[in-house]
Structure formats: structure tokens, C-alpha cells
Amino acid sequence: MIDKTSPMPLYFQIEEAIKQKIDKGEWEAETMIPSEREFSLNYEVSRMTVRQAINNLVNDGYLTRRKGKGTFVSAKKIEQKLLGLTSFTEDMKSRGYKPASRLISFQKTTAENRLAKALEIEEGQEIYEIKRVRLANDIPMAFETTYVPVDLLELNESHIKEGSLYSEVENAGFVIDYATQSLEASISREAESEILEITKGAAVLLIKRQTYLTTGRPLELVHSVYRGDRYKFMIDMKR
Template sequence: MIDKTSPMPLYFQIEEAIKLKIEKGEWVSGSMISSEREFAEAYEVSRMTVRQAINNLVNDGYLTRRKGKGTFVSAKKIEQKLLGLTSFTEDMRSRGYRPASKLVSFQTINANQRLAKVLDITENHEVYEIKRVRLANDIPMAIETTFVPVDLIQLQEDHIKEGSLYSQVENAGFVIDYATQSLEASIAREAESEILEITKGAPVLLIERQTYLTTGKPLELVHSVYRGDRYKFMIDMKR
């Protein structure tokens, strides 16, 4: 129960009570929690106070809202170490998840100035634009848009649907060398929230990766939007 005489805000006390239930395993991943009205009656507080606590827990990744269904206990976040260059498929399999991709679009476009610079090609040069939703155990984890020069490798839509782009590249005889990657925090826009099955304004991670072959030739530019409530990146640091 909460202590109304405590200097600690009521919404914070509710947050801590819910987090404790989750951390002790009383509320398991995927289970639906009580409604705001039920919480308000149980704790004898206003629904606005409960809403603030729930919103904070959603933003912190403890809870997940599903449109038209309710609020649920989130699954444990998938951790990825920022060491080594692996594909999404390889990452998920190494962690015991079942990876899958849903192809949104596969087309060729003319490179704009920035794409041309990053991929070391001329402006208006043809590049593949591949948009996919990446899933782990059928749960959407990220929206990924990949750009690859058309004259570097011939890609087939059916092959993209079936597996890893990196596997196709390596099977074609290329050797992937290294990548540079940037991460920044953002919030989900309406279209992204619908695809990722999260609420509009929920935290997301924006990731951009430039990958290079051993020849020094750029292979790809990738823009990704990852769910902040299901994914986190780890890095080991040594002094």
C-alpha cells in the first residue's frame, strides 16, 4: 500500500509498488495489469495520479500499451553488445530468439546527394531501397531501411524475404570488413508506432550504420528505428 503522509509523491509510490511486483515475478511478462480505474480505487487516489505512474513505467520499459487491448507487463529487453559486426538475424539467433522479416518495399531509386556521398557513387546512381520490419518471436522490434548500390551486387526480392542480406553478400564472394554506427534517442511518430505496435510518442532508438567491404567499398547505409521498450545496447569499456 502507499503512504499518503510520506513526502514521496503518490505516483512515485505506485510506480515502485508496480515495479516491485514485476521484479519479484508476481506479474509475469505479457500479463495485463489492472485498469486505471481499478488502481485508483485500490489506492484511493485520482486516476490522473495513476495515469502518471503508468506513463512513467511505459516510458521506462516496464509496461507496454496495446491499442484497444490494455496495458501489459513488458518482456525483458533484448541486449546487444556493440562489439562485432553482425546482422539482426545473427543477433536474434545467438540469443535464442526466432528472427523474421516482413518486407515492406523493395525498389530501386536514384541516389540523392547524401546517399551518393556515403555510398561513394555518383548522384542519381541507382541504389536498392529495402524497407523491412524486423521481428523476434513474431514481435516487431525495428523498422529498417537499407540502401545498397545496384551495380555492387544483384539482389532478388525473394531472397531478401527469406534471409539475411549479409549472408547473400558473403555468398556472392564479398567480405564484410567493418561498420560505423551512430545511435540517438527519439520518440515514435504515428506511422512508426502503428508498425512497431507501440504508442505514438513512445521512446525509440534511431540507428544509422555505414558498412564497408574489405576492398574499402561501401556496402550499405542502414537507417533503423528500434523499440526503446524491447531493445538496449551494451558496450564494455576499459580504462
């Protein structure tokens, strides 16, 4: 169950093992999980290592500790604390789905008027155009088109396929500051219908996002078409 020779940290393996039991329903809400000492004995790791695993799961909302009593499976799976800027990947993970992404096309093109304005560059300047299908548990959820100015970031297909755009941005030393998003309901057009595997005229959620760096420069413009029947956008707001 726990492989001490694996390059994966022990605490991470324990985390996954616990998460699996929860996701599988073996441990339901309010179930008390084994004590830290028990884990420690069973897996032959120190109690501190077990604590690290459990702490992470507590932070992620999977577990709740009660001093003197034990550690219990949380009632509800983390709903969504989408006051922050989360990527599709993070978003889906937090909802318990397996996120994936299929690259449809990746190319350089030039910014026409509207795009140039949004990205605050000159008309005709080079931009990347990245078209992707976003999947959750292998079901198409959204069709996404991203535009990024070429002069901002060096990108190639493998960056997009393997890493995320945001990790690339961080590697380049940029820090994302804020974003504005607009959401609207619409009806799917033919092109999208095919990719999203829905009928033409089905309900879709159009999300446009513009992301800004701390330098004040726009990083990207993202147009997403989400399936209306499968995707709900959640927001928590504090007054």
C-alpha cells in the same frame, strides 16, 4: 527423439535436444547433464558424435565441461559479445529469441545527394531500397531501411526474403571489413508507430549503420528504428 534417417546431422539434432531442455528450464544452471557415454547409449550414436554436439554448445556458452566431473549447464545465457558486427538475426538468436523479418517494400530508386555521398556513388545512380520490419518472437522490434548500390550486387526479393543480405554479399565474393554506427534516442513518428505497434511519441532508438567492404567501398547504409521499450543495445569494451 533422434531421427537417424533425417538429413539433419545427428550432432545437430542432439544439440537442439539439449538446448531445448535448457531453454525450457528442465535443466537449470549448474545442473549436470548426462555423461557423454550415457547420451551415446541412449541415442545409439558414437561418443564422438555426442562430443561434437556438446562441444558446439560449449562454444556457444550453453554448457561448461569439467574434467573428471561432468558437463554442466552454464550460469548465464550468453549475454552479448557485440564487439563484432552482428546482424539482427544473429543478435536475436544469441539472446534466445526467434528472429523473423517482414518485407515491407523492395524497390530500385535513385540516390539523392545525401545518400549518394554516404554510399560514395554519383547522385542519381540506382540503389536498392529495402524496408523491413524485424520481429523477435513475432513481436515487432525494429523498422529498418537499407540502401545498397545496384552496381555492387544483383538482388531480388527472394534473396532478401529467404537468405540474408550478408550471405548474398559473401556469395558474391565480397568480405565485410568494418562498420560505423551511431545511436541516438528519439521519439517515434506516426509512420513508425503504426508499424512497430507503439504509440506516437514513444521512445525509440535510432541506429544508423554504414558498412564497408575490404575493398574500401561502402556496402550499405542502414537506418533502423528500434522500440525503446523492448530493445537494449549491449556493448562489451576492452580497454
